[in-house]
Amino acid sequence: MKFAETLKTKKFIITAELFPPKGINVQSLLDKAKLLRGKIDGFNVTDNQRAVMRLGSLAICRLLLDQGCEPIMQMTCRDRNRIALQSDLLSANTLGVENILILSGDHPSQGDHKEAKPVYDLDPVQLLKTARALETGVDLAGKKLDGSPQFCLGAVVNPMADPLDLQLAMVEKKIEAGAQFFQTQPIFDFKLLETFVARTRDLPAKILIGVFLLKSAQVAIFMKEKLGINISPHYIDRLSRAASPVDEGINIAAELISQLKPHVDGVHIMALGLEEHISEILDKVK
Amino acid sequence: MIITKQKDIQKILGQLKGKDRVFVVGCAACATKCATGGEEQVRILAEELAKNQKKVTGTIVLDTPCDMRIVKKELLHNEKAGLAESLVLLSCGAGVQSIAQVCPERDLVPALDTLFLGSIERLGNFNQYCSLCGDCIIDETAGLCPVTRCAKALVNGPCGGAVNGKCEVNSGQDCVWILIYEKLQKNPTNIKKYRKIKSNASISKPQRIKTR
Incomplete structure (x- = not known):
């Protein structure tokens, strides 16, 4: 089913994140995706994630489409000016990619080409508006298009950001600009999410909560200490005592999804290279 | 105010390779406030250049090197500057280029890097x-x-x-x-x-x- 159609249903939506290789060997990624075909609603492909140069999102999205997987192309504002962004939106649509997730993108200083020029010619709100403008048959310069695209647009929100009011005001702006769905940063404690869920329940967009597969206690400690993500010591303890930390990470992810399921529109699973385990997570969800 | 910082002396000397006679130009406006191109920094750089076997024919601190009228009046016909093979400039990029436009024949060596338009919190502490x-x-x-x-x-x-x-x-x-x-x-x-x-x-x- 097309992702835009899925968003209209009442079903619990599941998307997973795939990140393109650094290089051109795509087979292992496509094999991982094949394992999930029919089990999830969207394959979300990152755009030079963490500002690390990789194969492009659009190429993988098209290959996914060819093997019957519904792709969601991530598009950051970091590397392209408004000419390239609009051109790539048209290119994506021409290749059959309609679902676009728009985000600012990690700053180049966080990645592996630290000296790269940060572009940010448009911000995510402006890029959402731009995509909607292209749908009406005109570009940002006001010039008429020969054939206009159709998109299903998404954006991101961080439910843990402080102050929450400022994030929610951003969510409203992004919806006004054209966002139909949101995905969030990884969440490890449903209790912390309750206020966010209550305050976003009636918004006219689906919100997919980020769920991360923790593969070891070290990763959890890194995310907690370096990225400021709230991970309960209880989980870190379970991971460090487990005979197989990955299996324990799968259990934790499944528990989180089970807790979230009655309260939210869906989840966005980030397995960071362990996508072959996503089916196991889904099998364990109650 | 335009915030600048001085280039490494080795870099400046590298640009002056093969030139023996130099004239140092400072800026009485931003670069003075930044302590990168005022009277004192011009004197220190001149001493440093002399230590490195350069003949310093003279120095000047222009009111505003970014103002071409001042460059024309104070620098273009300056006798001591005329004796030098290169002008070493302690001013921002706007100053260097104003001098370049007024004195197209001169060999110029910029000695500062231009950083940003800054607000001064206190001396030596600038914010963009x-x-x-x-x-x-x-x-x-x-x-x-x-x-x-x-x-x-x-x-x-x-x-x-x-x-x-x-x-x-x-x-x-x-x-x-x-x-x-x-x-x-x-x-x-x-x-x-x-x-x-x-x-x-x-x-x-x-x-x-x-x-x-």
Whole structure:
């Protein structure tokens, strides 16, 4: 089913994140995706994630489409000016990619080409508006298009950001600009999410909560200490005592999804290279 | 004020390879306030060049090297400058290029790197608050510029990556969007301004302007 159609249903939506290789060997990624075909609603492909140069999102999205997987192309504002962004939106649509997730993108200083020029010619709100403008048959310069695209647009929100009011005001702006769905940063404690869920329940967009597969206690400690993500010591303890930390990470992810399921529109699973385990997570969800 | 910093002396000497006679030019405006091109820095650089076997034919601190009229009056026909093979310039890029335009025959060695338009917190402590974008929106952002002070120049709100109120790119820097929001909150009409979507900036600002 097309992702835009899925968003209209009442079903619990599941998307997973795939990140393109650094290089051109795509087979292992496509094999991982094949394992999930029919089990999830969207394959979300990152755009030079963490500002690390990789194969492009659009190429993988098209290959996914060819093997019957519904792709969601991530598009950051970091590397392209408004000419390239609009051109790539048209290119994506021409290749059959309609679902676009728009985000600012990690700053180049966080990645592996630290000296790269940060572009940010448009911000995510402006890029959402731009995509909607292209749908009406005109570009940002006001010039008429020969054939206009159709998109299903998404954006991101961080439910843990402080102050929450400022994030929610951003969510409203992004919806006004054209966002139909949101995905969030990884969440490890449903209790912390309750206020966010209550305050976003009636918004006219689906919100997919980020769920991360923790593969070891070290990763959890890194995310907690370096990225400021709230991970309960209880989980870190379970991971460090487990005979197989990955299996324990799968259990934790499944528990989180089970807790979230009655309260939210869906989840966005980030397995960071362990996508072959996503089916196991889904099998364990109650 | 334009913030500058001095280039490494070895770099300056490298540019002066094969030139024996030099003349040092300073700036009495920004570079003096920055302590990069005032009387004292001109003297120190002249001494350093002399120590490295350069003959310093003279020095001058121009009021504003970025003003071509002053360059014409004070430098173009300066006798001691005329004796030198190279002019070593302790001024910002605007100063260097004004001198280059007025004195097209001269060999110029810029001795400063030009950093940004700065606000002075105290001497030696400068902040970049304005990036001269040519499309000011700070009436809508509580007087704080997100184009300059947000690492991603986001004009419609934060990226969501701030940790404990600090920018994810630089943990020593406050997230300007949190500062803006805190200030806006004190006035409900301002919050309305925040909620309005700001369209894409026009970045085709003039590079040459005549006001009369």
